[in-house]
Amino acid sequence: MKRSLRPSRRAIPYLLMAPGMLWLVLFFVVPNIQMLVFSLSEGTLRTGFKTPPSVFDLENYSGSLVKFAGNFANSIVFGGLATMLCFLIGYPLAYAIAFRGGRWKNLLLFLVIAPFFTSFLIRTISWRIILGNDGPFLSIVRDFLGLVPANFSILGTPLAVVGGLTYQFLPFMVLPLYVSIEKVDRRLIEAAQDLYAGPWRRGGLIAGAIGGALLMVALQFGLGYASLAGEGPGPTPALISGIMGAVIGGAIGSTLISQSFIRVTFPLSLPGVFAASILTFIPSIGDYVNAQLLGSPKTQMIGNVIQSRFLAQNDYPTAAALAFLLMAGILVAIAMYARALGTEELTGGTA
């Protein structure tokens, strides 16, 4: 008798989830469907909208893809470079905290997330102060050390935007990497060393040199392309920075990387590498704050276009189409990346 009044045991989890899931359906799923409808519509907020099924305007997609190709390119290049730089800074940092942190571990982790306790906008404003023409960075590098010419400025260049993005999303890179490196069984590393895994001289030299050269050339082209508006850096500076990168990368690879790291630790941390790069890439490719506050009209990313189309021009159809193109781009990038890293390892790690 009493039993029939209570919900059956099988219904309990569904009842627990119902309110939260309903919220997500109403304010996440339905809005995205509405945005899809807008992306196929015509008109603006002022003139009113013609929506499907009366119109079915695919022109919003094809037209804006052509029109804003430069902004898409900026987003992909800046977001990609920022993710790469975050990885280069974040992996050694996460490794150091996980393996060498000792009693400092909690403090170091706290310091990694400390930037989140200040406002995102204020952090970006801080970089504007630091990198400004009268700011501390240039007063050291330009005025005191004289490394760059007097008319050199950083604000307004791709370097400033990529630098800002790298800073903002570094904690998103470090935390998942830390979690996955921390999980690596130390006994496996000891076993590898017992089995004569030593320093990784020749492999490290070659891999480091190739990696360093590729990175420097990518940075050179990535940072140069938007500021020079199509000219691109000549082959000579790219060659010089490539050689520099190869030398530095080779030196680091041959002295610092051990066989046990490359054969045990790194492969075991790959699921974390995957999660961390995605968590860094997604917010950085969609960001518009850094490009607005640190960049110039030439460095506007697709986020800047979406926000001004939505909030200033009320051109919802174009803006909605751009937002969906951004999502599509991200999904394609993730799929390609997952394939490149090897899906088996990833599903093994995430399951």
Next chain:
Amino acid sequence: MSAVSAQSGPAASGAASGVGPSAASGVGPSAGQRLGSFADRWLLKVFTVGAITYLMIPIVVMIVFSFNDPVGKFNFVWAKFSLDAWMTPLNRPGLADALRISIFVAIVGTFFATILGTLIALALVRYRFRARNAANLFIFIPMATPEIVLGASLLSIFVATATLEPFKSIIPKGIFYPLGLPTIIIAHVMFNISYVVVTVKARIQGFDRHLEEAAMDLGANEWTTFWKVTFPLIRPGIIAAALLAFSLSIDDFIVTNFTSGLVSTFPVWVWGTIRNNLPPQVHVIGTAIFLVAVGGVAISTFLQSRGGKTVAIRPR
């Protein structure tokens, strides 16, 4: 070379835990190996200090520039030390209101997101049911969506309720459009639910079901069991999730920018003001929020270490 490695030996031996350096296992380390382990130990330390410094620099700049008395309208260049902004932290039109709205939105949004998210987390961890994997995936999707898409889609639906037909006649005017406080709170609850679920789930994963069974065996009904046994055990996870939601909410700019209309939270106010001026009061408020957040984390760490102890001494 040998002198250097002798110096590095004892200092580094404390830090290198578990990972036996290659030099220790070999018979006689070669010069190259010694160079390798030297570089390994010290370069990594130097790098770590450098990276942490890099992360701290903008925070230090924020604090320093809250004491600036800028020349002109923008607090971008250091001029001279002053306590003016700290004496009049809210003395800007709209700033006090924006701060009040930020705090209100964060409190209300955190409250609802924490409840809704905790219920989902309980369902996902404690019960095996058919839709469990699908639900886990569904919870993850909003976190993997760029904020600009979350904001833009919410703006789309809110505008549609006032302009497009199926909604226009069903939904009374004024709830979702014009945009305002309710739409900001709706948005914040939405993006926080997933973070709450993930945080609470991680904390209750190792939960010992036998404790609940014991309570039931001793005559407690399900309601009593939940409040006397289950809830106290998962409370640290709920507190951690609420703190995370609060900090995400009070700091959010992108989603809020799309859903706030003419109402300003603190970040939206800063975004609006920076076109014309940037008073040092922005840095003062930023510093104050930073100090409060650090204090909050310190308190919650303390509470959680106590909560952790209670779980640790549970009978097996």
